Amino acid sequence: xxxxxxxxxxxxxxxxxxxxxxxxxxxxxxxxxxxxxxxxxxxxxxxxx
Amino acid sequence: xxxxxxxxxxxxxxxxxxxxxxxxxxxxxxxxxxxxxxxxxxxxxxxxxxxxxxxxxxxxxxxxxxxxxxxxxxxxxxxxxxxxxxxxxxxxxxxxxxxxxxxxxxxxxxxxxxxxxxxxxxxxxxxxxxxxxxxxxxxxxxxxxxxxxxxxxxxxxxxxxxxxxxxxxxxxxxxxxxxxxxxxxxxxxxxxxxxxxxxxxxxxxxxxxxxxxxxxxxxxxxxxxxxxxxxxxxxxxxxxxxxxxxxxxxxxxxxxxxxxxxxxxxxxxxxxxxxxxxxxxxxxxxxxxxxxxxxxxxxxxxxxxxxxxxxxxxxxxxxxxxxxx
Numbered sequence: 001x002x003x004x005x006x007x008x009x010x011x012x013x014x015x016x017x018x019x020x021x022x023x024x025x026x027x028x029x030x031x032x033x034x035x036x037x038x039x040x041x042x043x044x045x046x047x048x049x
Numbered sequence: 050x051x052x053x054x055x056x057x058x059x060x061x062x063x064x065x066x067x068x069x070x071x072x073x074x075x076x077x078x079x080x081x082x083x084x085x086x087x088x089x090x091x092x093x094x095x096x097x098x099x100x101x102x103x104x105x106x107x108x109x110x111x112x113x114x115x116x117x118x119x120x121x122x123x124x125x126x127x128x129x130x131x132x133x134x135x136x137x138x139x140x141x142x143x144x145x146x147x148x149x150x151x152x153x154x155x156x157x158x159x160x161x162x163x164x165x166x167x168x169x170x171x172x173x174x175x176x177x178x179x180x181x182x183x184x185x186x187x188x189x190x191x192x193x194x195x196x197x198x199x200x201x202x203x204x205x206x207x208x209x210x211x212x213x214x215x216x217x218x219x220x221x222x223x224x225x226x227x228x229x230x231x232x233x234x235x236x237x238x239x240x241x242x243x244x245x246x247x248x249x250x251x252x253x254x255x256x257x258x259x260x261x262x263x264x265x266x267x268x269x270x271x272x273x274x275x276x277x278x279x280x281x282x283x284x285x286x287x288x289x290x291x292x293x294x295x296x297x298x299x300x301x302x303x304x305x306x307x308x309x310x311x312x313x314x315x316x317x318x319x320x321x322x323x324x325x326x327x328x329x330x331x332x333x334x335x336x337x338x339x340x341x342x343x344x345x346x347x348x349x350x351x352x353x354x355x356x357x358x359x360x361x362x363x364x365x366x367x368x369x370x371x372x373x374x
Contacts, residue, residue, distance in 0.1 A: 020079040021079070023079060023080050024079045024080055024083075027080045027083070038115075038119060038122075038178075041115040042115060042116065042119055042178075042181065042182045044115075045113035045115045045116050046116070046182075048113075049113065
């Protein structure tokens with residue numbers, strides 16, 4: 001998409017990048033957990049209907 | 050997914066090289082960018098109208114709360130998914146429009162492929178979940194709404210015709226219909242009337258905005274009505290569609306779905322909308338229809354159109370649940 005910049009990440013950029021990736025991973029985990037809980041309740045509601 | 054724009058420049062110990070836009074975007078939150086792809090500001094109306102369609106459907110009282118919430122979630126996520134795919138497809142014009150050039154894809158914070166995969170995943174997930182939680186007709190209508198927005202509006206009409214908003218407006222009119230079908234499992238007259246109301250509301254709402262915000266579209270080569278037909282014709286169309294919209298909003302009362310209270314509310318709200326549309330038409334303008342008042346009436350009309358739809362649907366739901374039932 002864009003040409004790679006021919007320089008390494010600075011320490012600060014690396015730290016920010018790691019923080020962004022960690023936040024994304026936590027968000028994915030939260031979304032998956034929410035989906036599991038939702039499926040559980042949907043299944044229960046449909047079975048009891 | 051911004052990892053996609055990163056590449057290793059050497060062996061295992063080599064530091065990471067990053068693209069310039071990614072470096073610029075590193076300070077932002079990536080999670081926020083993924084949420085931005087869903088066009089959250091547009092979602093408020095989608096959720097609201099979807100909830101309205103669901104609440105006025107017969108039998109909503111017997112529907113388990115979790116299934117109703119799942120239906121609303123699916124409508125929301127599906128609309129967001131369509132927005133993400135729209136951002137993927139429109140990334141070229143987004144990059145040249147001032148209003149959109151800071152979006153995650155043109156600014157390089159999220160890769161185009163990542164955005165597309167995200168949109169498709171959410172679209173498939175929301176349709177599947179809708180089918181499992183409610184019924185497969187609702188899932189089919191939901192899938193149809195996504196395809197309509199992505200294929201008919203985004204890929205086909207948006208860049209080809211100044212009537213893009215009219216037909217594309219149908220995509221935004223689906224939520225109440227989906228909400229209704231999620232409860233009843235069938236398509237009936239009232240949700241189709243709600244569909245038609247939002248369909249008719251979209252042109253005056255959007256064209257009022259486009260009167261003062263069309264330079265961006267002009268720069269991107271998108272044939273919005275003011276760009277192609279001029280401001281004067283756009284003003285005429287705002288009035289025309291408002292005139293068609295107002296009687297349509299009375300149909301739920303005339304068909305006996307709602308009481309006179311809703312009819313009165315619709316008439317008062319509609320009269321005010323007509324007043325705003327008329328002010329847009331009568332705005333001080335030059336021979337080409339360009340405003341001499343910085344489009345103040347159009348700005349007021351646009352703002353009012355948002356409140357109008359929220360109040361109209363609110364009146365419809367309140368009337369149906371507490372006055373008719």
